[in-house]
Amino acid sequence: MVGAGLGGLAAAARLSTAGHRVTVLEQSDRVGGKLGWFERDGHGFDTGPSLVTLPAVYRALFTATGAPLEDRVELVRLDPAVHYRFADGTPLVMPGALDRVPGAMDDALGDGAGAQWSALLGRAAAMWRVSEGPFLRTPLQGAATLARLARNPADVTTVAPWQTLRGLGGAYLRHPHLRTLLDRYATYSGSDPRRAPAVLATVPYVEQAFGSWYVRGGLHRLGEAVADRAAERGAVLRLGCTVRQVLIEGGRAAGVELAGGERVPADVVVSGADATALYADLVPGDRRTRRARRDLARARPSLSGFVLLLALCGRTPGLGHHTVLFPEDYDAEFDAVFGRGGPPRPVADPTVYVSAPDDAALRPDADSESWFVLVNAPRHDPAGGMDWDAPGLAGRYADRVLDVLARRGLDVRDRVRWRVVRTPADLERETGSVGGSIYGTSSNGARAAFLRPANASPVPGLFLVGGSAHPGGGLPLVALSAEIVAGLVGPA
Structure with missing residues (x-):
């Protein structure tokens, strides 16, 4: 396992539970990757994500690997979820429960604002039902992925892959502050709302339907809890180990070489490193990765x-x-x-x-x-x-x-x-x-999701996990990428 980011740690926990002997190699002196922590003089800061959405993904991870999530961390549902202030000084206090959102919007922005937002979220809920299983929880397989989404023409109409998030907002939201609010959710994937796909409307739907959650003591404790679970299931975590290259023998991944020259053999290599860095530096020159490198070059990096x-x-x-x-x-x-x-x-x-x-x-x-x-x-x-x-x-x-x-x-x-x-x-x-780039590549453009690197690389035995790979960045998605990779690797 290359990297102890949250995706890599989640994959290590799942693969160890499945009977694999897992070694996690992390270049820094701490686990968590972008789920960072800084402390000085009694002040503590999460330096990466600041809330957990779709906590069911992490509950499923912990249940599948031995014991409930709540045995390790205390999740607190935020209510209110966010305090917004628009450029003209208008405040909007967003409740932590979906059923109270329309009333709060009417109070802040005038009668009818809540109904506009509810109509948008109704469409987003339909998008979520269509896309969650065949896309977010399934390996990316190019045209086959599109075919799964296209089996029902009504589903294609619902997702509207030709429409941008900005365009969707214009169709549902008359109040300019609501359109501004929707635009913000493009940044959750490091993207521009004028180019990001309409399906990103599922982000506010998930946030409001399933809640915004905080981990008492800081979100870094979630990363530590996943690392502890992986170690309990038998994974070995080695910090301060920089991977110099992925070893290829007999046409497949056969382990890694560290910066100091040590070789760590493996039947399977799972990389949580940035996909661009992986293909450019760790497996350079392999002709089988040419298309992946080309797709990354064509994709717009995230903000x-x-x-x-x-x-x-x-x-x-x-x-x-x-x-x-x-x-x-x-x-x-x-x-x-x-x-x-x-x-x-x-x-x-x-x-x-x-x-x-x-x-x-x-x-x-x-x-x-x-x-x-x-x-x-x-x-x-x-x-x-x-x-x-x-x-x-x-x-x-x-x-x-x-x-x-x-x-x-x-x-x-x-x-x-x-x-x-x-x-x-x-x-x-x-x-x-x-x-x-926080999320690797952005979601700018209708084809952006299909330019994101697949979890199974073109090199047999080499898999990708984490925010720069399918299905994307953010705490829920990196855990889903780990679930996908564990399924691709299979039991020992």
Whole structure:
């Protein structure tokens, strides 16, 4: 197993339970991959995902590998789920239960807003029923995958693969704030709503129908719990081990070679590394991967993120667990991130996302807060004109983000004890994700999902798991990728 990200750990737990002897090789000194954690002076921060959606996926993982999830972590359903504030100052407090969402929208945005959103989610629910089984829980098989979706013409009409998320919003949502809200869900796959497929409307449906959940003590504990489960089932976790190449013998994967020269033989290699890095660096030159490399080159990389970890003194009245502050011109943000109208560039007036759990485990005392602040950002690509390591850039942009927060009503500049800045370049260095792309490739374009690398590689015995492979990034999907890979490998 290459990499101890959450997808790799989940695959290790399943494969160990199935009787395989599993060794997990992780380059860093901790498990979890992008499900990171930072702690200093009693302040703690999740540095990756900040909520769990579709928790049934993890409950199924733990049940299948020995004992319930709740034996290891405490899941807390968030209610309210998110505090939104639009550019004109309009607030929307999103309830944590689907049946209360329409009323909250009517209260915030006027009569009829809730009915518009409910109609959209009705369509999204139908999309979810059509696509969940044949796509999200099944290996990607090119034309065969399309054929499964196309057996019923009504299903094709429901999913509308020709329509964008922005187009779907225009068909259902008259209120501009609702369209802005829907656009945000494209970023859950690192994408642009003007190009992302309409089926991404399933993301808000899943979030609101099945809830937004927090792990008490921080989401990093979920990664630790999955690692512990894999170890209990017999997996060996080796940290500080950088894989230099996948060994190919007799035309199939036969193990890996580490940076120090050690060879680790294996009948099967499962890679949780970024797919672009895998095919470019770990199995370079194999003619069988030519098509996979070509598809990755044709796909648009996902956006990245610019992060501030803020250790604050004092408390913020009425602060939600999650707060999203929208800009005046959302399209300008996507133009900057994806390089429309010029090279990719930092967003001048970004959407700002704040995660500030009211969790005593994340702060040193009752009169303090620990904020994870994220803005969408272009990936680190010096050759393409976006160099996040340019002298002074990170500090200047951090100041700008704090100024934007202040203009939108959350001025914490005089409360900062200290801050840590993390750029897309830092994410690339820490996780191996090329350019710091959070989700590998984006979902920009109707064919984007089918350009995402399949779980079974063209090299026999080599499998892909995690956010850069099918079915995609995000906590639920990486666990589903592990389930798919375990099924492809089969029992020992």
